[in-house]
Amino acid sequence: MSSPSLYADLSHYYDLLCSNIDYHEQCDFVLRANSLWGNGGKQYLDLACGSGMLLAHFSDAGFSCNGLDISQDMLDMAADRCPSANLICLDMSEIDLHNSMDLISCFLYSIHYCSSVAALQKTFKNIYAALAPGGVFCFDAVDKDCIANDDGHYHYLTLPNHNQLRFQTRWHYSGEGDDLDLHIDIRETAGESQRHYQEKHSMTAVNIINIRQMLENEGFEVQILEHDFARLREWQGENGNVVFCAVKAA
Numbered sequence: 001m002s003s004p005s006l007y008a009d010l011s012h013y014y015d016l017l018c019s020n021i022d023y024h025e026q027c028d029f030v031l032r033a034n035s036l037w038g039n040g041g042k043q044y045l046d047l048a049c050g051s052g053m054l055l056a057h058f059s060d061a062g063f064s065c066n067g068l069d070i071s072q073d074m075l076d077m078a079a080d081r082c083p084s085a086n087l088i089c090l091d092m093s094e095i096d097l098h099n100s101m102d103l104i105s106c107f108l109y110s111i112h113y114c115s116s117v118a119a120l121q122k123t124f125k126n127i128y129a130a131l132a133p134g135g136v137f138c139f140d141a142v143d144k145d146c147i148a149n150d151d152g153h154y155h156y157l158t159l160p161n162h163n164q165l166r167f168q169t170r171w172h173y174s175g176e177g178d179d180l181d182l183h184i185d186i187r188e189t190a191g192e193s194q195r196h197y198q199e200k201h202s203m204t205a206v207n208i209i210n211i212r213q214m215l216e217n218e219g220f221e222v223q224i225l226e227h228d229f230a231r232l233r234e235w236q237g238e239n240g241n242v243v244f245c246a247v248k249a250a
């Protein structure tokens, strides 16, 4: 399967696109959730690890790090950032590990890259099998029924060579079915000239209650939290962005 350009020949833009994300805060959030619900073990796997931002923070926090991604270009960046990590190039629905991971994460809505609802269910099954007893799976997700189909988010940067970058990311959901599109628009302006890239990533639409049910079907105990990495707060049932902490029985 070929990766979207942002994760292949345009992967040099990836860290710039994510430069406004506080991975340190995200790591702290997962560590706090893990200390509440986890088994205390140190084997960590980041699914769809991208360029290894979270891997580097978990390595600093004393975890033995494993990263999985479908794109070798992204894994090459992860290898530079976190040389001690064990990296696997694979579709996340195909993970085949048994009782060996204590903590598994999948962030920046990457779980929606599972190619269908059936692939998502298979991924949850394989993650359950991969976790040691008492292990935790932490990931974020967006509810298809809360997609605004608006302009999404803009992120502007000036590069050291004075080129101007504008990133736009937006969701689109038709209101029916399981297809969710992520539109990414990258413009780099250098004086009078401009490079412009547009791509559409095909993702899987689900809602929060269905995800909880799918996780419970595999045997997980599920906590749903507000998507606020500054604090751990139980989901109040209104926001369409959440973090799941799914715990395998000890």
Ligand SMILES: C[S@@+](CC[C@H](N)C(=O)[O-])C[C@H]1O[C@@H](n2cnc3c(N)ncnc32)[C@H](O)[C@@H]1O
Binding pocket: 003, 007, 018, 047, 048, 049, 050, 051, 053, 068, 069, 070, 071, 074, 090, 091, 092, 093, 106, 107, 108, 110, 113, 114, 115
């Ligand atoms: C939005 S990036 C997130 C990367 C990282 N989690 C982060 O927070 O920076 C999505 C990543 O998912 C990877 N990906 C897409 N589909 C995948 C799949 N089916 N299995 C594993 N990785 C996948 C892409 O190659 C990309 O690195």
